[in-house]
Amino acid sequence: MILSLMDQYSGQLNGIFQALADPTRRAVLGRLGKGPASISELAEPFDMALPSFMKHIHILEDSGMIRTRKEGRVRTCAIEKKQFAVVQDWLSEQRAIWEGRTDRLEQFVITEQEKEKSK
Amino acid sequence: MILSLMDQYSGQLNGIFQALADPTRRAVLGRLGKGPASISELAEPFDMALPSFMKHIHILEDSGMIRTRKEGRVRTCAIEKKQFAVVQDWLSEQRAIWEGRTDRLEQFVITEQEKEKSK
DNA sequence: CTGAAACTTAGCCATTGCGCTAAGTGTTTT
């Protein structure tokens, strides 16, 4: 059960890191860090056709790094801060390995699971 | 000079995140967190031809996440912890944006953005 | 000095990634 949680976690990491591997997408996240924005507002600084830009938005959304919602003809995007924690956790996990503290890692995972359950 | 620093930083992020976007490569980093290892030692857990595995090693090395050295016929790989800090810094920077904190670096970026707009 | 070991190089193949244009859909504005 920790295993399945870890697999899910790992699957997310593929998408998240892939999403972060592009400068356009990182710039979009930087912009959204200051607050929500529409697609065209986000696209404006980039010298790119709109459909090309939209692909970046889809990748960001699929990775869970942003959330979008359409009202009327405008789609508004917002950052999903939770996903940054997934990256942070992976980094922490890695450091735990360096420091030979794999036991505490398991403890951490279990603790997080309990937190989830009690929500 | 800040610019060249930023470019280098951003350029590095492309490679780093790309490297981290693959589960095989993350697993290799996990293994190397416990200490250096040879190519064949690292490759052993994976059901993959050696040349395929070597590509992952090259990508990790190019991204700066690992360092390798050949002695005799054996190439030994070790983790490069410094590169993890680059990711950590990016995360911190992102949080700083959410929190509306503008240190010198971000102030610079925003200023440049405004300059672009007013062109 | 011959052969096994540990990579290494070269090249093929299928899929994915990232850009484009052209045309379509649904909302607002005039």
Add this chain to the structure above:
DNA sequence: AAAACACTTAGCGCAATGGCTAAGTTTCAG
């Protein structure tokens, strides 16, 4: 009602990714 706006869908082209096999190269063991 017509036009403008803000996406959205469809499909093309090319380069990069991630796997493979076959055939080197270099080093070490016997």
